[in-house]
Amino acid sequence: MGKRWANRIALGVLWLCGITTVLVLGAVILYVFVRGIGQITPEFILTRPYGVNAEGGIGPTIVATIYVTGLAMLITTPIAVLAAVYLAEYAVQGRLVNAIRFAADTLASVPSIVMGLFGFAFFVEAMGLGFSVLSGALALSFLMLPIVMRATEEAIRAVPRFIRWGSYGLGASKWQTVSRIVLPSALPRILTGLILAMGRAVGETAVVIFTMGQAINMPFTPLDSGRSMTVHLYTLAMEGINMDAAYGTALLLMVMILFFNLSARWLTARNRKVKE
Amino acid sequence: MSEPLKTEKAASSSGLKMMSRATYFREAALKNIFLLCAVLAVAAVGLIFVFTMARGWEVVKDPGLAAFLGGTEWSSSLGRFGILPLINGTIAVTLGALLLGAPLAIGTAVFLSEIASPRMRSIVRPAVEMLAGVPSVVFGFFGLVMIRPVVAELTGGMGFGTLTASVILAVMIVPTIATLTEDALGSVPPGIREASYAMGATTWQTIYKVLLPAAKIGIIDATILGMGRAIGETMAVVMVAGNAPQFFKGLGAPIATITSQIVIDMSYATGTHKTALFGLAIILFLISMGLVALVRALSRLNTKKA
Numbered sequence: 046m047g048k049r050w051a052n053r054i055a056l057g058v059l060w061l062c063g064i065t066t067v068l069v070l071g072a073v074i075l076y077v078f079v080r081g082i083g084q085i086t087p088e089f090i091l092t093r094p095y096g097v098n099a100e101g102g103i104g105p106t107i108v109a110t111i112y113v114t115g116l117a118m119l120i121t122t123p124i125a126v127l128a129a130v131y132l133a134e135y136a137v138q139g140r141l142v143n144a145i146r147f148a149a150d151t152l153a154s155v156p157s158i159v160m161g162l163f164g165f166a167f168f169v170e171a172m173g174l175g176f177s178v179l180s181g182a183l184a185l186s187f188l189m190l191p192i193v194m195r196a197t198e199e200a201i202r203a204v205p206r207f208i209r210w211g212s213y214g215l216g217a218s219k220w221q222t223v224s225r226i227v228l229p230s231a232l233p234r235i236l237t238g239l240i241l242a243m244g245r246a247v248g249e250t251a252v253v254i255f256t257m258g259q260a261i262n263m264p265f266t267p268l269d270s271g272r273s274m275t276v277h278l279y280t281l282a283m284e285g286i287n288m289d290a291a292y293g294t295a296l297l298l299m300v301m302i303l304f305f306n307l308s309a310r311w312l313t314a315r316n317r318k319v320k321e
Numbered sequence: 322m323s324e325p326l327k328t329e330k331a332a333s334s335s336g337l338k339m340m341s342r343a344t345y346f347r348e349a350a351l352k353n354i355f356l357l358c359a360v361l362a363v364a365a366v367g368l369i370f371v372f373t374m375a376r377g378w379e380v381v382k383d384p385g386l387a388a389f390l391g392g393t394e395w396s397s398s399l400g401r402f403g404i405l406p407l408i409n410g411t412i413a414v415t416l417g418a419l420l421l422g423a424p425l426a427i428g429t430a431v432f433l434s435e436i437a438s439p440r441m442r443s444i445v446r447p448a449v450e451m452l453a454g455v456p457s458v459v460f461g462f463f464g465l466v467m468i469r470p471v472v473a474e475l476t477g478g479m480g481f482g483t484l485t486a487s488v489i490l491a492v493m494i495v496p497t498i499a500t501l502t503e504d505a506l507g508s509v510p511p512g513i514r515e516a517s518y519a520m521g522a523t524t525w526q527t528i529y530k531v532l533l534p535a536a537k538i539g540i541i542d543a544t545i546l547g548m549g550r551a552i553g554e555t556m557a558v559v560m561v562a563g564n565a566p567q568f569f570k571g572l573g574a575p576i577a578t579i580t581s582q583i584v585i586d587m588s589y590a591t592g593t594h595k596t597a598l599f600g601l602a603i604i605l606f607l608i609s610m611g612l613v614a615l616v617r618a619l620s621r622l623n624t625k626k627a
Contacts, residue, residue, distance in 0.1 A: 062429045063441065163368075220351050250456070254584075306450070
């Protein structure tokens with residue numbers, strides 16, 4: 046077998062890998078879409094489940110999901126962005142920065158079930174917050190912190206040096222430069238990171254199941270418990286009750302995730318266009 | 322700013338040497354606030370470790386360390402909490418996931434970085450990124466309703482077990498491994514590629530004799546992180562593994578992993594049982610931290626060599 050043939054076969058296999066990956070994604074999306082689309086009615090989105098088979102809608106679970114994600118975002122964003130500002134603009138390379146990086150990497154790789162158990166032990170029990178939206182949001186913020194930190198740090202590092210020099214040259218202080226020059230120009234990429242982190246939070250199950258609880262409940266104050274869409278899907282699928290509602294929930298979840306992904310993508314593309 | 326331009330040594334590297342005392346204090350205060358935020362990340366890891374430790378360390382007393390780490394039976398009704406069957410299950414599904422997922426992911430990365438036209442790339446790369454965003458319950462659900470019946474057909478059982486879990490995990494680790502491998506291939510200097518082509522090598526020869534060896538450490542890192550993802554993945558595994566804490570009996574037989582056992586038992590566990598679950602969490606935490614440390618050590622090795 047000549048090297049030309051070996052080349053052709055190998056390249057064919059590599060093409061197959063690329064195409065398989067696309068097909069797998071396509072299969073998941075298409076399957077969930079086809080089986081779920083018939084479920085999506087205004088009643089399904091707005092009303093609450095009732096009866097032993099969870100008939101009716103999934104309204105409260107949508108509210109709980111958006112509530113806990115929004116709250117987690119509010120907690121995470123300032124801390125993560127300022128931490129990234131420190132790492133990218135202020136920190137002198139050394140042992141402390143190394144420790145912070147290692148901690149952020151570790152935090153990013155802690156399995157979500159460990160995060161869930163920790164959230165249960167710390168926020169639910171030790172801090173006495175109970176199964177609540179607040180406990181869920183605090184636990185989720187641990188999960189989102191490294192994602193937002195990493196994105197912000199990269200965004201800040203991508204801001205060209207000469208813009209900073211221009212600012213310093215005009216007599217601006219460090220903080221003035223960071224707050225009025227660096228952060229605004231890094232903003233689109235920071236937002237992209239935030240959106241992707243929100244997507245993670247919406248899709249997270251193991252963390253919220255042990256911190257926000259499983260009761261179907263319309264949460265009102267942050268101390269109310271609730272069941273997220275992911276937990277609802279998990280429960281329906283595991284108990285094998287009302288598979289139709291499970292398909293509907295899966296579809297709505299995928300739509301939300303795709304929405305987050307596409308808007309992050311759109312932001313990145315628009316940002317690139319503006320720069321050119 | 323009642324004292325205009327009182328000279329203070331600048332706290333920052335901005336090069337601004339002359340500033341009012343008020344400005345100086347504000348700058349220094351802000352810097353410390355940022356530092357505090359950054360240290361919170363370290364504190365978070367510490368907090369997780371301390372709290373899971375506090376709740377789980379008593380496994381050394383009640384089942385006893387030997388019975389916990391060396392026990393071959395996990396049964397809450399008998400009060401036996403030996404983790405070997407769970408470790409065995411985790412290893413089985415992780416190996417399966419790597420065998421199926423890693424070649425696919427590395428192939429996809431090579432395709433993206435070396436072969437694909439810009440047009441193909443603009444289809445495949447977003448697909449890889451979106452695959453990373455699909456929630457694990459949706460993968461689990463997909464595995465339950467789509468993959469499980471196929472596996473049941475093949476193995477003659479219910480379809481819950483190692484094979485189904487491995488297939489789903491393989492799909493889930495593709496984005497992790499593919500993205501990082503593509504980064505590693507991208508950082509190979511273009512000159513090496515050109516030299517290889519100039520010698521008359523085909524694309525494939527260039528890929529496997531030049532590029533893959535050059536990006537070796539990056540690809541190993543990527544695979545280790547993908548492995549970490551597979552070990553820690555929870556919901557997707559719970560939904561398709563069958564959740565029977567027994568040793569590997571074949572691809573179609575039900576199995577339980579460390580993570581899936583925590584989810585299943587957490588709803589009713591009390592006392593020693595609950596302590597044992599936190600003990601499992603400690604083990605997961607240590608594994609993930611160990612893998613991160615390993616990856617960092619490898620990359621340091623790599624930069625030193627370069």
